[in-house]
Amino acid sequence: MKHTxxxxxxxSAYLSWEATYRINTQVSCIDLRTIPSIIGGDESKRHGIVLAKSIPAKKYGIKTGESLFSARQKCPSLVIVPPNYKLFMQCSNAMVDIFKEYFPxxxxxxxxxxxxxxxxxxHHFGSPISFAHHLKDKIQKELGFTVNxxxxxxxxxxKMASDFEKPNKIHTLFPNEIQEKMWPLPVRDLFMVGRASNAKLIKLGIYTIGELANSDPELLYAHFKxxxxLIHAYANGIATSIVKPCSPEAKGIGNSTTISFDVTDSRTAKLILLSLTETVCMRLRDSDMIAxxxxxxxxxxxxxxxxxxxxLTESTDITNDIYKAICTLFDEAWNKEPIRHLGIRVSSLSSKTNTQLSLFDFDKHEKYTALDESIDKIRLRYGNTSIIRASFLHSGLRPLNGGMPEENYPIMSSLL
DNA sequence: TCTGGGGTCCTAGGACCC
DNA sequence: TCTGGGGTCCTAGGACCC
Incomplete structure (x- = not known):
């Protein structure tokens, strides 16, 4: 059966959302989308890269992912706005709510x-193209930003089609249009051809998606396994993945951070690792999983x-147990080079409910679980900084680092 | 490159077993 | 040790995505 x-x-999601917010709250009468502007981090904290750009900024050759320094060199009058992830999540949720009005x-x-x-x-909503227009216009009217x-x-x-001309456009890319609309594009534009594959394909004399589509799959296998x-099939428009009812359960949870200075001592490194462990474990407990x-x-x-x-010898969600393992791993791995960035991650997750606990660890387990539970409750009620570990006092370091569990933000329409 | 942070998947190589 | 051939599991690193 043919799917549609x-x-x-x-x-320019982050930039559009910030622009919409500013207009709706009258923070500013200038629409960021109409001037050279970007969403970007704080260079003094070594977070200085471009996260999203306006179309006028793109005309200066500014690219997502490049440093703010080089972006500013390309356009000295560039307006740089920090990211507001809570706002982005609200906007995203508001858009999904509109889709749910029509799509199960x-x-x-x-x-x-x-x-x-x-x-x-x-038969309910008309031709795909006319309904897509309705959907696009509804989002623009109700939420104030545009989509492709x-x-x-x-x-x-x-997905390839939505990446054609922007903004505020609808494109089709049916199989009979592949040759005309997709094959002339540079091979780098194909989904799953990144920097490394692109360089290797160029060396093989393959420059366009069409050339990739018509190259020998065995030659590709020899170079790319x-x-x-995969990329040969994609270049021919062949893909089998279906629209999934909901996002599959996460395979792992991790947080990482670039530190504003180089860390040269293990005490500081471990405090930062603790701040990351705290947030990862809060997220882990929030999702009722153990790692x-x-x-x-x-x-x-x-x-x-x-x-x-x-x-670990046993799956857990206890901050103290995971932190102990983190410290062991750090001591074994660190080669004493100055550290710019630290990350932690837990994986091999399983559901917390109906998991057996060895009798041996029962008492200790109870104690730490109760401790974590109390801390989570206090943070939920009084804020994340209301209770912190004593080791962070006077350290000048953030006691919690990285993304927190999703709070219940008001939906966007009530905010505007 | 004055180069973020959250993920997923794949693979080479080593350990270990028979 | 002038040492075979599978199989499986684990780890580190690298590729890709947004």
Whole structure:
């Protein structure tokens, strides 16, 4: 059966959302989307990269991911605004709520992208193109920002289509349009061809998606292993993934941070690791999961990364137990190079309910579980900084680091 | 590169077993 | 030790996405 799939992509999401917010709250009468502007981090904290850009900023050659320093060199009058992730989540939720008015099934691919399955909906809502216009215009009218919508028979082609001309546009990329609309594009534009694959393909003399589509899959396998078969199929518009009812359960939970200075002593490093462990464990408990695998990653002053991982003897969600493992891993892994970035991650997750506990650890387990529970409650009620570990006092370091469990933000319409 | 933070998946190589 | 051939599991690193 032929499916009809939509891919919705918010145009310059972070920037559009901030612009919409500023207009609606009269913070400023200037629409950020109409001037060279970007959403970016704080250079003094070494978080200085471009997260999103306006179309006028793009005209200066500014790219997502580049340093603020180089962006400002390209455009000295550039307006730089810090990210407001709570706002972004509200805007994303508001958009998903609109989709749910029509679609029983919304796949949230990222904060600013969704897949929808329009198969068999034409007799209710009209042709895919006319309904896509209705959807796009409704979002703009009710929420104030624009989206691109890509339409095809599978997710890959719908996603490629939404990436064509922007903003506020609807494109189709049905199989009979592949040759004309997709094959002339540079191979780098294909989903799953990143920097490394692009460089290797260029060396093989493959420059366009069409050339990739028509190259020998065995040659690709020789250079890319299974990834070669994947990008060959994608270049031919072949993909089998279906729109999923909801996001599958997470495989792991991690937080990481770039530190505003180079860390050269293990005491400071471990305090930062503790601040990351606190937030990761809060998220873990929030999701009612326990973890068996723990890993630490370190990025040095000269951008060399290393990682180290271990299995715990038993799955847990106890901050103290996970932190102990983190410290062991750090001591084993650190080569004394100055540290720029630290990360921790837990994985091999299982559901907390109906898990057996060894009798041996029962008392200790009870004690720490009760402790974590109380701390989580106090933080939920009085704020995340209301209770912190004594070791952070006078340290000048943040006691919690990285994303927190999702709070219940008011939906956007009530905010505007 | 004055180069973020959250993820997923794949693979090479080593340990270990028979 | 002038040492075979599978299989499985684990780890570190790297690729990709937003």
């Amino acid at each position: 799939i939509f891919h919705i992509d918010v145009n 099934l919304v796949e949230r691919y990222s904060v600013d992208e969704c897949f929808l399955d329009y198969t068999n909906m034409s 919508i890509g339409i095809s028979n599978n997710k890959l082609l719908a 299974s990834h070669g078969y 068996k695998m723990v890993s630490v990653s370190i990025k040095s002053h000269d951008f060399i990364s290393l990682s180290h991982q271990m299995q």
